[in-house]
Amino acid sequence: MSLCPLVHLNGALLPLSDAHVSPLDRGFLFAHAAYEVTAVYGGKFVDLDGHIARLERTLAGIGIPNPHDTGGWATLHSDLIARNALVEGLVYLQVTGGAYDARDFAGPETFTPTVFAYADTKALIGAAARDGIGAVFLDDSRWKRRDMKTTQLLSQALAYRAAKEKGAETAFMVEDGFVTEAASANAWIVTQGGEIITRQLSPAILPGITRAGVMALQAAGGFTVTERAFTPEEAMAAAEIFTSSAGAMVAPVVTLEGKPVGDGRPGPVTRRVQRLYYEAMGADVASAAAFVFDRD
Helix, strand or coil: CEECCEEEECCEEEEHHHCCCCCCCHHHHHCCEEEEEEEEECCEECCHHHHHHHHHHHHHHCCCCCCCCHHHHHHHHHHHHHHHCCCCEEEEEEEECCCCCCCCCCCCCCCCCEEEEEEEECCCCCHHHHHCEEEEEEECCCCCCCCCCECCCHHHHHHHHHHHHCCCCEEEEEECCEEEEECCEEEEEECCCCCEEECCCCCCCCCCHHHHHHHCCHHHHCCCEEECCCCHHHHHCCCEEEEEECCCEEEEEEEECCEECCCCCCCHHHHHHHHHHHHHCCCCHHHHCHHHHCCC
16 A cells, blocks of 8 residues: 555645644544545546445534535545546545544534545555455454444454454454454355355444445345344354455455365355456456456
């Protein structure tokens, strides 16, 4: 990943070194902030409308006034990638409750939001998509409104560190005997009978924009998805596992708790999902992701 030279801060595009946020900002003091990460491929955004809609929902849910209408958010994103000449990568956007002259939990009656965004150059279809990743189970200690995409990410950060210590790339979070989601992605399993299962939407999980994109592929892919919670034991017995997120898109999970998932390679269902998703976002699959045909 390579940070692009110009960032957005409160309506201005400027070098990162010139972008300053108050230490009294509620995002810094209380994690009172929403964020979104949107993929850019071929100079175009992937599912930007969905990310903006989720941002607007989160802002309403955590009491931060929405500083832009839908068109304004789209323009902000478009200007950022145009000025940075970004062709492939990610745009990170954060909106906080802003700063005022005190550290007060409740804050003023009306907040003046801080809006910050930057762009990263990143290959979106890379080694993780081709070869797969490893995962481990961890207890889910996050707050109870995970459907709000806020910056309260300490539990996720610690989960990634714990996974790394165990030789894996991500963690499957477990609560009350069921998998909620991966550390920063939605989780999917494919049973030995070919059934695709992912947890139903609720405050327990984030309504992933990439998750919605995968769900929309059912007719084209000739498969159906059952939306329900699954157990760690079901995951251990699965034929295939994958995750979905804006940053990694569709990532095969090839080991779980150090043991191979299926035959230890990305499976045919996962490959079909990847191919359809890449096609939907406009990728030349034969060139950018020829590996999706390796299970045909």
